[in-house]
Amino acid sequence: xxxxxxxxxxxxxxxxxxxxxxxxxxxxxxxxxxxxxxxxxxxxxxxxxxxxxxxxxxxxxxxxxxxxxxxxxxxxxxxxxxxxxxxxxxxxxxxxxxxxxxxxxxxxxxxxxxxxxxxxxxxxxxxxxxxxxxxxxxxxxxxxxxxxxxxxxxxxxxxxxxxxxxxxxxxxxxxxxxxxxxxxxxxxxxxxxxxxxxxxxxxxxxxxxxxxxxxxxxxxxxxxxxxxxxxxxxxxxxxxxxxxxxxxxxxxxxxxxxxxxxxxxxxxxxxxxxxxxxxxxxxxxxxxxxxxxxxxxxxxxxxxxxxxxxxxxxxxxxxxxxxxxxxxxxxxxxxxxxxxxxxxxxxxxxxxxxxxxxxxxxxxxxxxxxxxxxxxxxxxxxxxxxxxxxxxxxxxxxxxxxxxxxxxxxxxxxxxxxxxxxxxxxxxxxxxxxxxxxxxxxxxxxxxxxxxxxxxxxxxxxxxxxxxxxxxxxxx
Amino acid sequence: xxxxxxxxxxxxxxxxxxxxxxxxxxxxxxxxxxxxxxxxxxxxxxxxxxxxxxxxxxxxxxxxxxxxxxxxxxxxxxxxxxxxxxxxxxxxxxxxxxxxxxxxxxxxxxxxxxxxxxxxxxxxxxxxxxxxxxxxxxxxxxxxxxxxxxxxxxxxxxxxxxxxxxxxxxxxxxxxxxxxxxxxxxxxxxxxxxxxxxxxxxxxxxxxxxxxxxxxxxxxxxxxxxxxxxxxxxxxxxxxxxxxxxxxxxxxxxxxxxxxxxxxxxxxxxxxxxxxxxxxxxxxxxxxxxxxxxxxxxxxxxxxxxxxxxxxxxxxxxxxxxxxxxxxxxxxxxxxxxxxxxxxxxxxxxxxxxxxxxxxxxxxxxxxxxxxxxxxxxxxxxxxxxxxxxxxxxxxxxxxxxxxxxxxxxxxxxxxxxxxxxxxxxxxxxxxxxxxxxxxxxxxxxxxxxxxxxxxxxxxxxxxxxxxxxx
Numbered sequence: 001x002x003x004x005x006x007x008x009x010x011x012x013x014x015x016x017x018x019x020x021x022x023x024x025x026x027x028x029x030x031x032x033x034x035x036x037x038x039x040x041x042x043x044x045x046x047x048x049x050x051x052x053x054x055x056x057x058x059x060x061x062x063x064x065x066x067x068x069x070x071x072x073x074x075x076x077x078x079x080x081x082x083x084x085x086x087x088x089x090x091x092x093x094x095x096x097x098x099x100x101x102x103x104x105x106x107x108x109x110x111x112x113x114x115x116x117x118x119x120x121x122x123x124x125x126x127x128x129x130x131x132x133x134x135x136x137x138x139x140x141x142x143x144x145x146x147x148x149x150x151x152x153x154x155x156x157x158x159x160x161x162x163x164x165x166x167x168x169x170x171x172x173x174x175x176x177x178x179x180x181x182x183x184x185x186x187x188x189x190x191x192x193x194x195x196x197x198x199x200x201x202x203x204x205x206x207x208x209x210x211x212x213x214x215x216x217x218x219x220x221x222x223x224x225x226x227x228x229x230x231x232x233x234x235x236x237x238x239x240x241x242x243x244x245x246x247x248x249x250x251x252x253x254x255x256x257x258x259x260x261x262x263x264x265x266x267x268x269x270x271x272x273x274x275x276x277x278x279x280x281x282x283x284x285x286x287x288x289x290x291x292x293x294x295x296x297x298x299x300x301x302x303x304x305x306x307x308x309x310x311x312x313x314x315x316x317x318x319x320x321x322x323x324x325x326x327x328x329x330x331x332x333x334x335x336x337x338x339x340x341x342x343x344x345x346x347x348x349x350x351x352x353x354x355x356x357x358x359x360x361x362x363x364x365x366x367x368x369x370x371x372x373x374x375x376x377x378x379x380x381x382x383x384x385x386x387x388x389x390x391x392x393x394x395x396x397x398x399x400x401x402x403x404x405x406x407x408x409x410x411x412x413x414x415x416x417x418x419x420x421x422x423x424x425x426x427x428x429x430x431x432x433x434x435x436x437x438x439x440x441x442x443x444x445x446x447x448x449x450x451x452x453x454x455x456x457x458x459x460x461x462x463x464x465x466x467x468x469x470x471x472x473x474x475x476x
Numbered sequence: 477x478x479x480x481x482x483x484x485x486x487x488x489x490x491x492x493x494x495x496x497x498x499x500x501x502x503x504x505x506x507x508x509x510x511x512x513x514x515x516x517x518x519x520x521x522x523x524x525x526x527x528x529x530x531x532x533x534x535x536x537x538x539x540x541x542x543x544x545x546x547x548x549x550x551x552x553x554x555x556x557x558x559x560x561x562x563x564x565x566x567x568x569x570x571x572x573x574x575x576x577x578x579x580x581x582x583x584x585x586x587x588x589x590x591x592x593x594x595x596x597x598x599x600x601x602x603x604x605x606x607x608x609x610x611x612x613x614x615x616x617x618x619x620x621x622x623x624x625x626x627x628x629x630x631x632x633x634x635x636x637x638x639x640x641x642x643x644x645x646x647x648x649x650x651x652x653x654x655x656x657x658x659x660x661x662x663x664x665x666x667x668x669x670x671x672x673x674x675x676x677x678x679x680x681x682x683x684x685x686x687x688x689x690x691x692x693x694x695x696x697x698x699x700x701x702x703x704x705x706x707x708x709x710x711x712x713x714x715x716x717x718x719x720x721x722x723x724x725x726x727x728x729x730x731x732x733x734x735x736x737x738x739x740x741x742x743x744x745x746x747x748x749x750x751x752x753x754x755x756x757x758x759x760x761x762x763x764x765x766x767x768x769x770x771x772x773x774x775x776x777x778x779x780x781x782x783x784x785x786x787x788x789x790x791x792x793x794x795x796x797x798x799x800x801x802x803x804x805x806x807x808x809x810x811x812x813x814x815x816x817x818x819x820x821x822x823x824x825x826x827x828x829x830x831x832x833x834x835x836x837x838x839x840x841x842x843x844x845x846x847x848x849x850x851x852x853x854x855x856x857x858x859x860x861x862x863x864x865x866x867x868x869x870x871x872x873x874x875x876x877x878x879x880x881x882x883x884x885x886x887x888x889x890x891x892x893x894x895x896x897x898x899x900x901x902x903x904x905x906x907x908x909x910x911x912x913x914x915x916x917x918x919x920x921x922x923x924x925x926x927x928x929x930x931x932x933x934x935x936x937x938x939x940x941x942x943x944x945x946x947x
Contacts (some may be wrong), residue, residue: 057883066512
């Protein structure tokens with residue numbers, strides 16, 4: 001159990017957090033043939049676009065209503081109308097995912113009302129869906145925006161259905177899951193003979209594949225038809241606390257029973273998932289996954305020597321923090337510093353003393369004596385300053401390849417994570433020297449000895465770095 | 477103190493900009509920013525432009541007053557290099573909350589400035605205005621004034637909220653802030669007859685350092701680079717330079733022109749992209765310095781350096797000629813670069829099948845015609861779909877462009893090279909051009925192309941030669 005506090009600084013230094021509209025935009029990128037559009041100044045879209053391009057290394061379809069000073073004050077209806085009509089005539093998407101920003105929320109644009117008026121004026125666009133999510137920049141964070149967009153998708157598209165597709169399940173993944181994670185979860189559910197529909201499905205659009213032709217909109221994702229038939233599913237599965245609102249909305253609208261898994265990383269978490277799938281499908285857990293479970297157990301045994309007692313500093317959004325943090329604790333690590341971006345009921349359950357809603361400066365202050373740093377790519381400067389081993393998790397990951405294909409769910413994803421953790425700690429082991437224990441003996445007194453040890457550790461770390469570079473030369 | 481709208485008008489009236497001078501009174505008043513089309517717009521906002529222009533000043537704390545989006549979604553994302561302080565890469569923002577929107581964010585801003593000074597003690601803090609805080613009426617100029625008085629350090633307001641216009645306007649408003657609050661506020665320890673300013677150079681990928689050794693050799697001192705690898709004090713005493721070079725088209729023309737007006741520093745517009753352009757720039761600098769009283773032998777020394785470096789560069793580029801002969805290049809960039817790299821590519825034996833002139837001036841276009849002939853393929857606004865088609869149909873062998881359009885090339889399995897701001901390779905000066913040609917050669921002849929273009933065996937008409945036993 002953790003105490004959740006918010007920092008009391010006026011100035012955020014080295015932000016961990018990104019804004020709601022960006023998370024909402026990413027959710028809309030998981031819809032097929034969609035054009036996510038920000039209702040704000042063109043910079044809002046431009047910053048987001050650059051960030052996603054750097055993270056996914058993909059073409060990112062994103063538009064803007066290009067608000068300026070004057071039409072912000074007069075109200076943005078004309079801009080929304082022009083944006084919708086321009087996007088419709090140029091790209092002919094199935095759906096426009098419209099999100100508000102700090103600018104238009106400060107003004108107080110009634111976007112729902114505008115859309116009604118625009119629809120009445122332009123019957124020709126009746127076929128195109130427009131889904132709107134209200135996501136001011138100055139409230140919440142990235143995963144809140146994702147959650148709100150998915151709730152909007154449900155509110156807008158779900159209808160009560162009389163027929164039930166025997167095999168269909170809806171899956172609502174949180175923003176912390178990668179396209180690779182979604183593919184893994186799909187494989188697992190399909191192995192039980194069921195047909196999962198992900199809402200949204202960024203594995204269809206942002207998994208880094210080569211399309212046949214040029215598309216100005218999203219390259220894949222959940223189709224409009226799949227959204228309209230949400231109510232025909234036998235069950236809905238949500239992954240991550242942030243999806244609770246969406247599935248609750250779906251349940252009350254359509255009566256599809258829902259089940260929330262707060263994470264799919266870790267042995268027990270996946271046991272529960274498999275058990276649930278087995279019960280829903282009426283099929284035994286496939287042999288493939290029994291084998292993978294056994295492999296995970298073995299990997300945990302091999303790795304526990306290296307992970308036990310290690311101090312870890314994590315900076316991540318609540319659901320990712322929970323997934324990684326809980327599993328690290330299960331591997332015997334101590335969560336010495338946990339910093340997150342926004343409120344969530346899951347934070348209180350974190351296996352550490354306190355969780356801080358703060359920034360990377362806060363994490364840097366708390367990470368000084370840690371053995372490992374886990375956060376997104378913006379942790380690179382602090383990792384260098386503190387000389388800490390650094391694993392990149394979360395958005396943005398712009399200085400490593402393959403962020404979209406990093407898998408930490410399922411038995412096999414957890415197994416990969418175990419190895420990555422174990423290897424990182426193993427690579428950071430310090431060579432013992434005649435001096436390692438000298439100062440721990442007590443001759444110089446308690447206080448001095450602790451300081452001396454940490455100094456030696458730092459020296460050892462530096463020596464090791466230079467050895468590695470020599471070593472690689474020799475190998476070549 | 478001029479209001480923001482007055483400043484915007486002033487920037488639009490820039491007499492140093494020949495494009496602007498060619499306009500009638502009425503047209504000029506409308507400004508140079510085209511009205512953006514909702515639903516079909518691309519590019520950054522004025523705040524983005526201001527930040528791009530000033531963030532390369534390395535020892536300053538750059539504080540963004542606004543909601544998390546403006547800093548949180550895009551910090552530490554530019555390739556400006558520093559030879560010293562890394563403070564410019566630290567993200568500072570007031571990250572205003574809903575309550576600040578209601579009650580005003582000025583107090584939070586003031587406290588933020590205090591926290592930064594207590595913790596990081598920078599020589600100056602730059603405070604950037606954004607849309608939301610502008611809309612709710614936070615007066616950053618007043619807060620900065622109060623903070624300057626209280627903390628005894630320059631706290632500089634950068635009033636360029638995103639919704640006043642596009643990136644280019646932001647560049648200019650940032651320049652105005654420097655002119656109003658920074659330039660001329662300090663004095664250098666000493667001056668020399670060889671002190672110059674370089675204006676509008678951001679040291680992306682460390683490009684300034686491809687040129688600096690030449691200046692060092694000639695005894696020319698970069699008194700201040702605005703703003704690549706600059707320190708606050710260097711910008712503050714830049715008014716003591718003898719001459720200035722304005723890089724990067726029109727982004728900071730107001731700074732160069734007003735410094736000429738106020739401090740009598742003559743400037744010319746030049747570029748370090750391309751071999752002849754680099755030479756021409758060096759000549760101009762030498763000439764201006766001599767005109768301002770430097771000993772005239774520098775002209776001769778500059779010519780010697782130019783002759784030596786040009787010969788070296790052309791020899792090296794020639795090495796690649798046999799391999800690059802006849803390769804077709806599609807150049808998607810803006811302004812000066814639309815022609816300045818052309819001659820180097822041509823020397824490498826390559827053919828330019830198209831160049832975009834969206835952000836180029838009439839002068840730029842004339843230069844393109846000079847280099848590529850009257851029938852030069854100039855595209856005003858090439859749609860992604862058209863670039864895609866051009867590459868897919870192999871009307872070009874490689875595309876050189878900015879990061880955002882890279883996937884257009886990669887998805888049709890065609891080589892691409894980054895020549896815009898996010899690039900990792902530096903292409904300035906003589907060595908830079910050689911590097912560019914080398915990178916093109918590497919991209920074109922990479923073994924990956926043959927592999928990824930080959931269809932899967934089952935996609936080709938099958939011959940069933942594999943032996944299996946009948947079941």
